[in-house]
Amino acid sequence: MxxxxxxxxxxxxxxxxxNIPEKVQQAFNRGNEDHRSPAFPKLSKSVIDDVKRIFKTRTSTSFIFPSTGTGAWESALTNTLSPGDRIISFRLGQFSLLWIDQMQRLNFNVDVVDCEWGAGADLGALKSKLASDNSHSIKAVCIVHNETSTGVTNDISAVRAILDSYCHPALLLVDGVSSIGAIDFRMDEWKVDVALTGSQKALGLPTGLGIVCANPKALEAAKTSKSVRVFFDWADYQKFYKMGSYWPYTPSSQLLYALRAALDLIFEExxxxxxxxxxxxxxxxxxxxxxxxxxxxxxxxxxxxxxxxxxxxxxxxxxxxxxxxxxxxxxxxxxxxxxxxxxxxxxxxxxxxxxxxxxxxxxxxxxxxxxxxxxxxxxxxxxxxxxxxxxxxxxxxxxxx
Ligand SMILES: Cc1ncc(COP(=O)(O)O)c(C=O)c1O
Known part of the structure; x- marks a missing residue:
């Protein structure tokens, strides 16, 4: 009771x-429907395309998983990297800690930069690690844009500038779970290779979607990365996108309608x-x-x-x-x-x-x-x-x- x-x-x-706005609640209050019907892409294509606007990306491909932010983390990592790959990541609060824990459990070689809780990422440490990495053993820099446990927003444009200043090819993977759609986030301008969020934060949806955008460099990396992935495999999505904006499995159509309504509210404002x-x-x-x-x-x-x-x-x-x-x-x-x-x-x-x-x-x-x-x-x-x-x-x- x-x-x-x-x-x-x-x-x-x-x-x-x-808070879930009334319009979003009304949008997901509906029955199930045929997710393989010729009518479904009208909804699915519109959200696959339009969700990219809140990431400020035109060049990326979006993947909307029935999942949460944690699943989106796993999708970003396993599609682009291989076990043993060296990752630089900053541990400066509970969510960066949990993402690093996931990286370690997925058998990546995480070079952890511990920072004070309440501080932003130690960019000096990033510089010195990149400076000494002539062999390009660092395959990715993973950073939480907004550390929700400490109220810290990291400067992603500064991370990009540092990577560029060393002409370092490492991928830049960014958790925007508590920033994207609320704090300025410029995926294309900052050349973020993979960015991700979840539905229950700035988008005001129920929990249940992990949203990932991958740019062409990340999609290229996915062709050779050797991590085991099944549910989160971007290649399965891409196969079904070619058939017309369908999902490789059953999507939550209700959450996609909710996403449509939330995006409309954001664009209206x-x-x-x-x-x-x-x-x-x-x-x-x-x-x-x-x-x-x-x-x-x-x-x-x-x-x-x-x-x-x-x-x-x-x-x-x-x-x-x-x-x-x-x-x-x-x-x-x-x-x-x-x-x-x-x-x-x-x-x-x-x-x-x-x-x-x-x-x-x-x-x-x-x-x-x-x-x-x-x-x-x-x-x-x-x-x-x-x-x-x-x-x-x-x-x-x-x-x-
Ligand atoms: C910054 C950040 N990343 C990741 C997560 C994990 O997301 P989820 O709880 O949707 O799996 C959260 C959750 O609060 C978060 O704040």
Whole structure:
């Protein structure tokens, strides 16, 4: 039996899964259909093509797997690399840690660059590894664009510039699970070879799709890579694409309709406006944190994330208590601190289909919760700081001008 959820609505401010807009819910509320019918490609081709727009790629091929971000990781790795291949990767939070763990379990030779949790990727270490790699033993650089556990956004254009400065042919594989569709991501411009995301973050869909884009260099690498892959094999998809935008197995047609609806919402708002909205919400949240007298987990402003804010709490407070009280008392869902920062950090997710007033409600909930757990905060201080910024920076809604 479902538990009684309380009056009103839940304020879902974890950094994914995110709020599902009404239009997306309506789009997937439908029966099953024949995924081999001549009519199916009208839907499938449109999402295969249009999903690339949020990656800002024209040259890549997209693959939409019935999976999650974790499956998309596996797809990126096993299609392009062979067991024993040397990979450089940065461990700077829970998701980069888990991706590295997957790489190791898939028998790649991972050259791990450990970075402080809260810092971005150590690009100096990348430079020195590339500088000493005359034989081009490094086959790939794998990096998480937005580390969801610490609220750190890495500079992918800088990674590309470093690879180019050494004329190094290593593939660049990027996890954009909590960035793509929310934070500026330029797959073609940054020559990212494989980029990936999941459906339950910026796209505001239910969990269940892993979305991967592979550029021509990555597709070429897939022809010779020796990793065992079955479910995630791009070649199977390409075979079925030739027959007209079909899947090698049964796709979730409901999720594809949901994806269509989410893409339409993003394009209606305008991708650049979506990115600006995330920046506005991120900035407002950071101003609230400052007004509360708390610090971010993110060590330098250049790494601040516009999709998730990880807030450090004073040593005498357990951040897990904040998350519990917020949920129990205010029906507000915040993200817990993970692994190394468990108990020390709570996270406010502000990605996907979320607007200014929703955020202010969440920030009010955080303030009250902080007071509940004994942190001396002046009620209204964070909300006022955030509202001041939002009042000045929020444009008119495009469709209402
Ligand atoms: C940056 C990042 N990468 C990968 C994942 C894993 O995705 P999933 O849980 O969809 O498998 C997550 C999940 O939160 C994430 O935040």
């Amino acid at each position: 479902e538990y009684y959820p309380g009056p009103g609505r839940n304020h879902l401010f974890v950094p994914g899964p995110t 305008g991708l650049e406006n979506v990115i600006k909205r995330h920046n506005r919400l991120g900035q407002a949240t950071r101003l609230a944190v400052e007004a509360w007298g708390l610090k971010l987990c993110t060590i330098k402003p250049e790494w601040n994330s516009d999709t998730v804010t990880a807030v450090l709490v004073p040593p005498h407070i357990n951040s897990g208590d904040i998350v519990k009280v917020a949920w129990k008392k205010y029906n507000l869902s915040l993200g817990v601190g993970l692994n190394k920062v468990a108990g020390k950090v709570f996270r406010i997710g502000h990605l996907g289909f979320v607007n200014e007033l929703q955020l202010l409600g969440a920030l009010a909930g955080v303030e009250m919760t902080l007071k509940d757990v004994g942190y001396p905060v002046r009620l209204g201080s964070g909300v006022a700081a955030a509202a001041t910024h939002l009042q000045k920076s929020t444009p008119l809604i495009a469709s209402r001008i």
